[in-house]
Amino acid sequence: MRPEALLHPTPAGLFCPIGRFHVDPVRPVERALITHGHSDHARAGHAKVLATRQTLDIMRLRYGDDFCGEEQAAAFGEEIDIDGVRVSFHPAGHVLGSAQIAIEKDGLRIVVSGDYKRGVDPTCAPFDPVACDVFITEATFGLPVFHHPDPKAEIDKLLTSLKQFPERSHLIGAYALGKAQRVIRLIRDCGYQEPIYIHGALAKLCDYYVGQGIDLGDIRPATIEKSSPDAFKGAVIVGPPSAFQDRWARRFNEPLIAFASGWMMVRQRAKQGGVELPLVISDHCDWPELLSTIAEIGPSEVWVTHGREEALVRWCELKNIPARPLHLVGYEDEGD
Numbered sequence: 340m341r342p343e344a345l346l347h348p349t350p351a352g353l354f355c356p357i358g359r360f361h362v363d364p365v366r367p368v369e370r371a372l373i374t375h376g377h378s379d380h381a382r383a384g385h386a387k388v389l390a391t392r393q394t395l396d397i398m399r400l401r402y403g404d405d406f407c408g409e410e411q412a413a414a415f416g417e418e419i420d421i422d423g424v425r426v427s428f429h430p431a432g433h434v435l436g437s438a439q440i441a442i443e444k445d446g447l448r449i450v451v452s453g454d455y456k457r458g459v460d461p462t463c464a465p466f467d468p469v470a471c472d473v474f475i476t477e478a479t480f481g482l483p484v485f486h487h488p489d490p491k492a493e494i495d496k497l498l499t500s501l502k503q504f505p506e507r508s509h510l511i512g513a514y515a516l517g518k519a520q521r522v523i524r525l526i527r528d529c530g531y532q533e534p535i536y537i538h539g540a541l542a543k544l545c546d547y548y549v550g551q552g553i554d555l556g557d558i559r560p561a562t563i564e565k566s567s568p569d570a571f572k573g574a575v576i577v578g579p580p581s582a583f584q585d586r587w588a589r590r591f592n593e594p595l596i597a598f599a600s601g602w603m604m605v606r607q608r609a610k611q612g613g614v615e616l617p618l619v620i621s622d623h624c625d626w627p628e629l630l631s632t633i634a635e636i637g638p639s640e641v642w643v644t645h646g647r648e649e650a651l652v653r654w655c656e657l658k659n660i661p662a663r664p665l666h667l668v669g670y671e672d673e674g675d
């Protein structure tokens with residue numbers, strides 16, 4: 340069987356015609372297999388959804404009880420038959436509940452990795468390499484210039500800044516699912532014991548992570564009284580990046596704006612966003628991780644999606660691994 344007969348790109352997303360299901364569809368479909376809870380991958384309105392328990396829970400938290408018609412939870416490693424196609428979910432190391440999806444028929448196995456990373460992250464299960472014929476990889480940071488530093492070294496910059504500017508409120512922009520909880524956990528792992536204040540938009544997901552056994556320490560709502568602008572002097576406040584454009588951020592005392600994202604490697608991006616303290620912390624592979632993952636898995640073919648597809652395709656070809664870009668549209672990761 341040609342791999343395209345098992346899975347191929349369509350305007351709605353990757354589609355398996357034999358099992359009649361889509362993976363991370365960008366529009367409502369009959370049956371969706373979802374890799375993880377970020378909004379560009381997990382959308383509401385599908386008739387049936389198959390995902391990990393945590394991804395289903397996260398979808399419910401974000402979209403409400405009627406986020407889909409019918410849900411089915413897949414445990415990591417469990418083999419599920421869909422019309423003669425064998426599918427299984429494996430940890431992707433991206434955010435809590437995130438999974439790669441292996442799709443298998445007549446000895447041909449395709450792995451859709453979704454978004455993934457290889458760096459240490461105590462807030463989710465680590466990436467599990469799965470042998471396969473076709474490996475579908477993201478390429479968000481698929482250029483040789485992208486090297487993500489040690490995230491703890493980035494947090495050290497924050498802790499140094501707190502000592503240097505003890506009067507200023509340190510506001511950290513971090514995406515609501517995954518990045519925010521990882522940043523809080525990293526701050527704890529670097530020895531910071533004080534309360535960490537969170538924007539209301541992060542509350543439900545932080546509570547969910549804590550309920551799943553991820554210890555975030557003393558987290559409190561960052562509700563500010565107009566009468567006490569000094570209340571958050573020298574405090575750490577975490578909020579979604581969108582909150583930093585509105586009046587919410589200006590209520591804090593001499594706010595120092597930090598932003599935790601892989602894109603903070605690009606100085607221009609930090610400058611444009613008015614970010615005083617860029618923290619290069621990413622939930623995606625950097626260039627060396629992409630290459631080492633492909634080398635480790637050793638697939639006979641690589642398909643590249645969302646991001647800088649061409650450079651990675653070119654690298655595969657130079658290594659004599661057949662590769663193609665998928666040109667899927669609609670994936671703008673909210674959790675970079």
Ligand SMILES: [Zn+2]
Pocket residue numbers: 375377380433454672673674
């Ligand atoms: Zn993602």
